[in-house]
Amino acid sequence: MRCGAGIEARQVNELFINIDPIQAGGRLTADAMKAVIAYGDGYSVCDNCRKPNRLDYINKPPIADFHKDVAKWLNMDDVRTVPGARRGFQAVAQTYVGKGDPVLLTSLSHYTEFLAIEEAGGCVREIPANENRMITPEATAVKIEEVKRECKKDPVLAFIDHVDYQYGNMHDVKAITKVARQYDIPVVYNGAYTVGILPVDGKDIGADFVVGSGHKSMAAPAPSGILAVTSERSGEVFRTTAIEGDVTKRKFGIKEPEMMGCTLMGATLVGMMASFPQVKERVKHFDRELENNRIVLEALLSISGTKILSQYPRKHTLTRMDTVASFDKVAETHKKRGYYFSNALEEKGIVGIIPGATKVWKFNTYGLTTKQAQYLAEAFIAIASENGLFSQ
């Protein structure tokens, strides 16, 4: 089946159990699918755009209300939609980071935070994770002192990933933020794996900025995301344009330079809005997701030699495994080498693990039903058994 010349229609989620680490929270809801058709044209949301002519003021469809609802939901003061979490990082970095300014990241930070700082001309300083791959408030304080000595100035921003993309570990962002605030360092809470997945309370955390990803965790089309801010920071990152044409003397009203004017339109925005009621509901039931994750992990850990690299018990469904001493041993002599593992999974209707990977790999059980989790657990056991891992 094709949806255009040379483009096969994708059916991954229709035909398989998909445990891809980054795809789990972004799958569209049925309402979002309806929305991307009804609002497929980008400027569709502009039908009823009236003065002051800015996206977040439009009432039909209810875009203005959506912005207010998201702010309230995250317990922050102001929200804008952005084309992906990375564009939220970029807006904040462009506002606060000058040439050579040090910016705190962590040794588990996502590459898009690095790029945002690079583009703004800043230099990165990573708070090191401890031996358990956790970022601690203590390490944060030590790093800040180190930066002050080395760079002769305080870090201008700190980007903290609540749940990191490498291990899916949940760091004590509230305690880390408390340390940063003692040095008056504004904190960007990276909620790419949390906003839309579990409850997030920006004020309780103490974050200046909360960034979320629509296509990673809010069941929305890409590129989409949100940037939520406190009232204190709103006038900074959402300042309105001050530029003026030298000949025409034109000004541009309440358009915001860091947002490049209006941001998301059509399918991306209305898709995010259409999924939002279900997203708000699902974050209340993350315990069920952890329970499904536990079912799969217990099966995996029953296979001798299999280790979990993520914190355990799990606090998030994104999980990193070490199977050097189990599934990878099979690969050494298997005629398909490492591909036997992903092939065997695919034959059982499971996709999402990098083909060929048998040493260290990630998966995400988010969104599976309990039945699917049980099936997945049995599949891992069966593959281990078929390849003699229980008879050793």
Add this chain to the structure above:
Amino acid sequence: MRCGAGIEARQVNELFINIDPIQAGGRLTADAMKAVIAYGDGYSVCDNCRKPNRLDYINKPPIADFHKDVAKWLNMDDVRTVPGARRGFQAVAQTYVGKGDPVLLTSLSHYTEFLAIEEAGGCVREIPANENRMITPEATAVKIEEVKRECKKDPVLAFIDHVDYQYGNMHDVKAITKVARQYDIPVVYNGAYTVGILPVDGKDIGADFVVGSGHKSMAAPAPSGILAVTSERSGEVFRTTAIEGDVTKRKFGIKEPEMMGCTLMGATLVGMMASFPQVKERVKHFDRELENNRIVLEALLSISGTKILSQYPRKHTLTRMDTVASFDKVAETHKKRGYYFSNALEEKGIVGIIPGATKVWKFNTYGLTTKQAQYLAEAFIAIASENGLFSQ
């Protein structure tokens, strides 16, 4: 019909002839609609992402080929997709514009170009349009000399809109570019109203950068667009990341800071790809579009007092009218005031003109069939007639 809580499904293009000035070239093709469903999930395009792990290297769906095809089609060397034309402007401005650097725009430039320069810290200098609302190479040369005297440095960039958003006038961008190049000023060709609408040859024009809008003119979902560059500029605006983690010594391969890594995914990208064969074909038939536009304009101009503010004969279907001495005279005494005009149009199944506007307004006939254009022409005549504009 709803597509989510509180979100009415939009049916504007199903129920009406839509002459909205900015919506005409962005309406999705049927293939794009299929694509937004099949690739609704953002990370859907990442199923087969392999090393070197960058969007424009993915072969399934054929994203790599699409990038090459677009570059060839525009006669440029390298292409990236971007979340809207404005993000293309931003990437170029961030690369070349330093604090206080003068940048050439025109007195008809779009606000997003201003914002891109503002965010980069530059100052704008507008090439003034002449009395016919045209930007000329002569005015460009005068302005460059003026900037050199006033700012003590050359403009670092020139943004030239081939067809401007205000009048839909087609400016001699090739001659203007020639002047800019004599001063070694890189030229950004703003093709928001041309790329995907009529043939564009970047090398013939002499542009360093060609920017197009997916949701404005390439029948693609929003936010989407393309940034095409010459090989000379490719290593500058598409330079790869040089940043490194101080603790982990991590580097990020061939990711590009101005693109913030990967750019468009899922519905936006595959929608643009799915429409591309039809877009490539339709640009060859822009003469038909102008013919339809002529049918409507002749009707409008037959109404006494009606003036066209755009260049005439038309070279683009986006057109600005002055009806102060015709439709606006009716509004003076009509009980619905200016709203009678848009109401009367809507009763005849026509939408897209700002409600209440009777003095100066824009419309776009792009994409209408000849029958629809004739119907639209008759509708304007009928409204004029019903309101006594022929009997005065």
